[in-house]
Amino acid sequence: METFTNTESQLSENTTKKSTSMIEQENPAFYQALDFANEAILIYNKNQENIYQNRQAQTFIESHQGLCSGKVLPQLLNDFGFQQESVTPSQNVTEYFSSSYGLKARIMQSAEQTIVYISIPHVLAPQEIINTIISPDFNPILNQSNDILCITTESGNILKINRAASISWGYTIDEFQHRNLLSFLTESSLNIIKKTFDSLVHGQTIQNVVLDVRKKDGSIFPMIWNAVWNPNRQTVIAIAKDFSESLVKEKALKLSEQNYSYLFNNNPLPMWINDFYTKEFLEVNDATLRQYGYSREELLSMTVYDIIAPEHLENYKNASWDFNTNPPNYRGVSLHQTKSGIPLTVDITAHQIEYKNRTVSLVLVHDITQRKLAEKELIQTNNRLKAAQEIAHLAYWEHDLRTGKIFWSEEVFKIFEITENREKFDYENFIGMVHPEDRMSIKLLEVSVLYGSKPIEKEFRIVLASGKTKYLFSKTQVVFDTLGNALRVDSTFLDITLQKQAKQALRKSNERFELAKKATRDIIWDWDILTGDSYWSDNYEFIFGKYPYGPMKDFQDWSKNIYPEDKERVLDEIQLALANPEQSTWESEYRYIRANGEIAHVSDKGYMVFDTHGKPIRMVGAMRDITKEKQEEQQLNLWKSVITNSNDAILITEAEPVEQPGPRIIYANEAFTKMTGYELHEIVGKSPRILQGPESSRYELNKIRAALKKWEPCEIEIVNYRKNNEPFWVSISIVPLADETGWYTHWISIQKDITERKKNEAERELLIRELTQINQDLRQFSYITSHNIRSPLSNLLGLLKMLNTSTITDPMTLTVLEGFKTSTNQLNDTINDLLKILVIKENVNVQQELIDFETVWIRITQMTQQLIQEAGTSITTNFVKAPSVNFNISYLESILLNLLSNALKYRSNKRPLEIVVKTRNTSKGIELTFTDNGLGIDLKRHKNKVFGLYQRFHNHPDSKGIGLYMVQAQIKSLGGNISVKSEVDKGTQFSILFKK
Numbered sequence: 001m002e003t004f005t006n007t008e009s010q011l012s013e014n015t016t017k018k019s020t021s022m023i024e025q026e027n028p029a030f031y032q033a034l035d036f037a038n039e040a041i042l043i044y045n046k047n048q049e050n051i052y053q054n055r056q057a058q059t060f061i062e063s064h065q066g067l068c069s070g071k072v073l074p075q076l077l078n079d080f081g082f083q084q085e086s087v088t089p090s091q092n093v094t095e096y097f098s099s100s101y102g103l104k105a106r107i108m109q110s111a112e113q114t115i116v117y118i119s120i121p122h123v124l125a126p127q128e129i130i131n132t133i134i135s136p137d138f139n140p141i142l143n144q145s146n147d148i149l150c151i152t153t154e155s156g157n158i159l160k161i162n163r164a165a166s167i168s169w170g171y172t173i174d175e176f177q178h179r180n181l182l183s184f185l186t187e188s189s190l191n192i193i194k195k196t197f198d199s200l201v202h203g204q205t206i207q208n209v210v211l212d213v214r215k216k217d218g219s220i221f222p223m224i225w226n227a228v229w230n231p232n233r234q235t236v237i238a239i240a241k242d243f244s245e246s247l248v249k250e251k252a253l254k255l256s257e258q259n260y261s262y263l264f265n266n267n268p269l270p271m272w273i274n275d276f277y278t279k280e281f282l283e284v285n286d287a288t289l290r291q292y293g294y295s296r297e298e299l300l301s302m303t304v305y306d307i308i309a310p311e312h313l314e315n316y317k318n319a320s321w322d323f324n325t326n327p328p329n330y331r332g333v334s335l336h337q338t339k340s341g342i343p344l345t346v347d348i349t350a351h352q353i354e355y356k357n358r359t360v361s362l363v364l365v366h367d368i369t370q371r372k373l374a375e376k377e378l379i380q381t382n383n384r385l386k387a388a389q390e391i392a393h394l395a396y397w398e399h400d401l402r403t404g405k406i407f408w409s410e411e412v413f414k415i416f417e418i419t420e421n422r423e424k425f426d427y428e429n430f431i432g433m434v435h436p437e438d439r440m441s442i443k444l445l446e447v448s449v450l451y452g453s454k455p456i457e458k459e460f461r462i463v464l465a466s467g468k469t470k471y472l473f474s475k476t477q478v479v480f481d482t483l484g485n486a487l488r489v490d491s492t493f494l495d496i497t498l499q500k501q502a503k504q505a506l507r508k509s510n511e512r513f514e515l516a517k518k519a520t521r522d523i524i525w526d527w528d529i530l531t532g533d534s535y536w537s538d539n540y541e542f543i544f545g546k547y548p549y550g551p552m553k554d555f556q557d558w559s560k561n562i563y564p565e566d567k568e569r570v571l572d573e574i575q576l577a578l579a580n581p582e583q584s585t586w587e588s589e590y591r592y593i594r595a596n597g598e599i600a601h602v603s604d605k606g607y608m609v610f611d612t613h614g615k616p617i618r619m620v621g622a623m624r625d626i627t628k629e630k631q632e633e634q635q636l637n638l639w640k641s642v643i644t645n646s647n648d649a650i651l652i653t654e655a656e657p658v659e660q661p662g663p664r665i666i667y668a669n670e671a672f673t674k675m676t677g678y679e680l681h682e683i684v685g686k687s688p689r690i691l692q693g694p695e696s697s698r699y700e701l702n703k704i705r706a707a708l709k710k711w712e713p714c715e716i717e718i719v720n721y722r723k724n725n726e727p728f729w730v731s732i733s734i735v736p737l738a739d740e741t742g743w744y745t746h747w748i749s750i751q752k753d754i755t756e757r758k759k760n761e762a763e764r765e766l767l768i769r770e771l772t773q774i775n776q777d778l779r780q781f782s783y784i785t786s787h788n789i790r791s792p793l794s795n796l797l798g799l800l801k802m803l804n805t806s807t808i809t810d811p812m813t814l815t816v817l818e819g820f821k822t823s824t825n826q827l828n829d830t831i832n833d834l835l836k837i838l839v840i841k842e843n844v845n846v847q848q849e850l851i852d853f854e855t856v857w858i859r860i861t862q863m864t865q866q867l868i869q870e871a872g873t874s875i876t877t878n879f880v881k882a883p884s885v886n887f888n889i890s891y892l893e894s895i896l897l898n899l900l901s902n903a904l905k906y907r908s909n910k911r912p913l914e915i916v917v918k919t920r921n922t923s924k925g926i927e928l929t930f931t932d933n934g935l936g937i938d939l940k941r942h943k944n945k946v947f948g949l950y951q952r953f954h955n956h957p958d959s960k961g962i963g964l965y966m967v968q969a970q971i972k973s974l975g976g977n978i979s980v981k982s983e984v985d986k987g988t989q990f991s992i993l994f995k996k
Contacts, residue, residue: 040116104119395408396492522622664686
């Protein structure tokens, strides 16, 4: 008598060095016997790689294809959730169990291989396995099988039998010797199978026949038998499986079905069964009828769709089932409605099962309507609490003294500016962020509050990761239970950094205020609008004297000193300013009565302070005594009236310099404007030499120069030039003006147009020569502008840079110098712009070449890259339809740069800047359009001025009003044209047509 005891070394030699297909080819009958087993058998090499699977294992793995491949042993155990149950060291066998899948596994290990047996639900052997011829060379794999494997002679005498027979039937291996397999059957089973067994040798088989076996203890139990004849070995191969377990399970199943039916019908929660595909109701319990208000007959004639709220129906149809579980299931929340239309929020649990030969959904419904309402109310409450904490910058933390756990509110992380690893933030991290000078007191805070009876308030500092310091105010207290045991420590934080900074700023502001009071001639005042109280700086009495009623105390003390004729106006202005929500300042000039009764002129300006509702509660200001300035102004107005109304042209200049560039003009009357064509703003800050020209007599000019040097009056007749370059004869009388100290400060010249008189003196031929000379002078003017004026202007700019104004203390001199500097720079800019225009106008032989638009555009955007990025500009270009043009490259760069700079400069603050540049071929030439969505131009007002010189349409500090003029000049100089379309606050489009 033999058992299946081939050594593991033989098995290792058969399996570990060869692939599965090679093994099966060398010993097909042996491994086909493994296919005949009802367990899944897998063999792994020493690298834990799968080298063999029997058919049951293959079927098992394929049925779980989405979960496991079985290629690597650790992955197999992990995917199915196997947990170790027991170990048998003597046999190198470890047992595992998967609670998730209800599977048992035995693993037998050796140095070279690992064999895995997995008990799976009973699967009857297919016909092709029944017909397999099995080799007698069994090995430990079959000895580990739970099925009984036996080899007998033709008559049934046992030759080999595995350990499962010994374990199941109760006999030792030796007791099976010389026994006939049929002798273990009961008499009734023997009668059933004896004839078929005798016919096995003729090719008949035994397939899934239930036969009763008598164990050694006399008990009888059924087993399922399969047997075939092996003609090569002249033996019978028989396999038996315990069938009693199946019968028990069948009875248990019937009992389970009864219990389940009871639970289904009596479940207090609604349950039903509906067709998985059509959704029609098949079974419903009583709870479903009560909750939804339908009768059983009504529901069984309906579908699930009929009880779902219409607005939620599409969500239900698109619900996703989890088909990776067994059985497939669905869990979700849906909105249903009762027969009377009452909405229900329900939690649904559904499983896909087979029921009466149909695929159905078994559904359990839990009404969570009230829970959802409570959750919504809780969320709203929490949101309100969170919002309140955020608004107040109030953080909260608690330390559970029983568990040691610490809870931090969201506002804690915001105050501490912690954005990462919040879950790792603990008490030590908190203490580490406390300022070193405050750290010890905070560490002792929790101890102090435990032994105290009142909450402890504390101010301390924290240092953030960025190095910034914040100030916090905390209030800490202990929460006790009813027995007086400390449960937890609660603490709130309030970020008071802004308040601290405000206090510090206020202190510094007060210090600056005191210093400013000492340094200024102005009277500083502060008026509390709500109470009427007022504060006045100490120099008030120094300027206006001491009043009999004492120091200024309130608004009334100030207002009763306002000159009667001005009082009503001043008070009305204040009230209007206070009533206007868009006005934050008040400013006025009025007369004020000194303590000695004299009338002073004052300039007063106040700044309003508002409360949180926008109501003015305070006004702070400064009052200045401008009596002297007013007196000087009145005297000046008298002179101005005389000068303004004079029929002769009057021009006033500074006294110096006599040499280049000459004294600057500070005033000209209306008669001068009519005579020369220059407006006042066009000549202020410039030298009278702008009136001179080629026909201006050097002899007469030298007379003026000599008189200026000697500070003597002078009279001359000379040819000057109007703004339009028209020469005219003028009689000039120049007189120096001195101040009260005798210092000459100005020159005043009285001029009279004597052109008509001079014309009558000249002959006709002289007039013709003068006209010819005028044309030559016009050309010469360009040369003078670019050279003679440019050179001294450059010298003047250099002198201004070298001039050290820090040594000049006289305010008037500083004002004059600053005005001189501004006018000189403006003159320099004007000359540069005019020179550019002259170059364009006179340059008739401009070089042209074929230019690529894309290349030029890239070059100018690189030049303005920083401005483009700062403006957040979106630029779209399309040069495909006309990629190039025959033009001057410098002109094209200048044109595109001007248009791009204008778009960036005059962009709208309401939206991101967008620029679109594209070209196309037309019958008239190549057209380029440049579009932006900036501020736009009011063409109704400025249509004829868009390309004019010095035309500006927006109040931008860098605007000169020359860019578009240059663009048009450059385009027209080469035969092109430019037009514009624009709408205010929508954008502008320029269309440039290049000559073909």
